[in-house]
Amino acid sequence: MKASWQRGWRPMKRLLYIIIGLVFLISVGCNKSISDDEKTAENYVKSQGYEITSRFGEVDKYTLEKSKLYGGTASIPYQQVWGVQEIKPDEYFGKEIVVYGFTVQNHPLQKRDKNAKNGVNLYVMLSDGEVIGGYSYPNADVVGAYSSIDGRTLEEVTGLSFQQWQENWKKKYGQDSVTQNVYTGQEKILLDYFNSKYPNSVVTDKCLVDVDNDGLEELLVALNTYSGINKTQEEEARKNGFDMRYVGIIFPKGENPTESLIVLGKIVEKGMRFEGSDLFVVETKENKTDQVKVKMNNQNGKEDYFTVKVSLNKDGTKNIQ
Template sequence: MIRHRTIGIVIGALILLIAGCTDNAANDEKKAETYIEGHRYNVLSREGLLNQYVLTREKLYGSGLESAMNMQTWGVQLVPPDAYIGKEITEYGFTVNGHPLEATYRANIQLVVLMSEGKVIGGTSFPVNEGEEMRIGAPYSVEGRTLEEVTGLSYKEWVANWNSRYGPPAEPKDQNLREDEIVTVELLCHQGLPNPGCVDWQSVEPEPINAFIEAVKSAERMAGQLNYMAQYDLNLIYRNQTTKRYHIALGTDRTMNGLLVDLENTSQGYSIPAEQANKLRALVAGPK
C-alpha cells in the first residue's frame, strides 16, 4: 500500500505540473491578445504557441534560416535583444484585421507576439497567405513598419551595426606580436595611388617603436566590410628579419582616428584612437 501511495503522489504531482504549465501558457496567450487589442486590432483567430526557444547570441547571427529569421524579428523590436539573452522566448500567433498593412496587401494580417517571463516584449506583423499567392520576405513591426523605418538606418547600415554588436568575436589583430623582438619600424609610401607629400620613414629607436606597437594594440575593430585607401605600408621588423605587415592611414587632421589594416585580412579594418594616431603623426612629421 505504501508503494502504491507513493506512485499516486508522483502521478498527482506530474498532473499538477502539467496543469500549471497549461495555465501559464493560457495566461500568456491572453496577455498577448490583450496587447494586440491595445493596438485596436481585431483578433479573428488564435494560432496558439508558434515557437519557444532560449535566446542565445548564436541565434542572432549567421547564414542559417533560423538566425536570419531571428535577426529580422528582433530588428523591428523597440527593445534590443541584449536583456533577453539566456532567457526563454515564446511566440503566440493571431490573425487580425484593422491593421495598416491590410490596405497594402488586401489581406488579413498575422501578428506574432513575443513574450518572456510572462511579459510582452513586442512582435511582428505579416500578411496572411491566401489562395495560391505565396508571400515571402522580412516581417514588419507590430504597427506595420519596416526595419528601415524602425531603426532609421539603411539595411546595409543596420546589418553592419548588427554584426558588429552580435556577431562572433573578432580575431585578434595579431595573436603573437612579440613586442620585445621588434627592432625596426618603417613606413613606406603606398604605391599605385596618388599620395602627395608622402615620405618614407624608419626608426630603430625604442620610443617610436613602442608608439607604433601601442597604436596597433589600441586599434578597435570596425564594423562592416572595408573599402579604404592606404597611405603607408607599415612594417614591424623583428630581430630575425621576419616582418609583420599592415596598411595604415593617418592623414593630417588631428581630430580624426587613424586606420589600420592587417594584411592577413584586408577586409577587416581597425580604428586607431585619435590620441594614438596623433603620436604617430608627430613622429612621422618630425620636429617643427
C-alpha cells in the same frame, strides 16, 4: 469471506486514485501557466485595437544568444525579427523568449501591403511572462521580411537604410560568429578581385550575402558600367532603345579569394540606373535566401528590380538567373 487478493486491492485502488488525482492537478497547473502567457499575449493584441480571427498558439520558444543574431542563413529570421523591435536584444541575452501567433484584422499593414488583404499574422514575444515586442507579416504565402508589430519597415523603425543597418548589425553582433567573414577582410578581397578583372567597371553598391545557401557569403555588386565581354550586347540594346544593367557575383571558396566570378546582364527600359546605397533586398523562404532583388530607378522616380536567384545542383554546379 472475501479472497485475500480482494482485501489487498482496496488500499492499492485508493493509492491509484490519489496518484491519478495528483497527475491531474500537476497537469492543470502546467496548462494554466502556459494559458496565462497566451492570455497575456491575446490581451495585448486586443489592447492595440486588432480583431483576432484565429490563434496559432505557441509558435516559437528559444533562449536568445548573440550567436543567433549573425552568421549563416539560420540567423536571418532572428535578424529580421529583432531588427524591427524598439528594445535592444542585448537586454535579453540568456533569457527564454516565447512567441504566440494570431491572425488579426484592422491592422495598419493591411493599408500598405496588398498581400495583407486576408489579414495579418501577428506574433507577440514574451519574456518572463511580460510582452516585450512582436512582429507582423501578411497572412499570405509570400516571400519577404517581417514588419514591426504595428506594420512599420525596418527602415522606419531604425531611421537607417537597410545597408546602414546591416553594417551596424554586423559590427555589433557578428564579431563572435564562426561563419562571419571566412577570412579577414572578405568583402575587400572579393571587391579587389572584381576590380582587377574589370578595372573600368563602376560599382554602384555592394552587398555580402549567402545567395546560394552554402554557408559562405558571396559578394554582389551592382554596376552602372561594365567593361566585360557583353559590350556588343550592350551596344545592340541601346540601338533598340534599351539599356543593359549588370550585377556581378563573386563566389568565395575556402581561403582562395574566389571560386568564380559571374556577371549577369539584363535588358531594361532606357534610363534605368542603379542609384543610391540601399539597392539590395534579400528575400528569404524557409529560413534560406530565396532571391536578391536589386533596385533600379530612373530620373522620373520609376522603380524596377533586377532579380538574382542562385540554386545548387546535386553535382555542385550552380544555376543562376
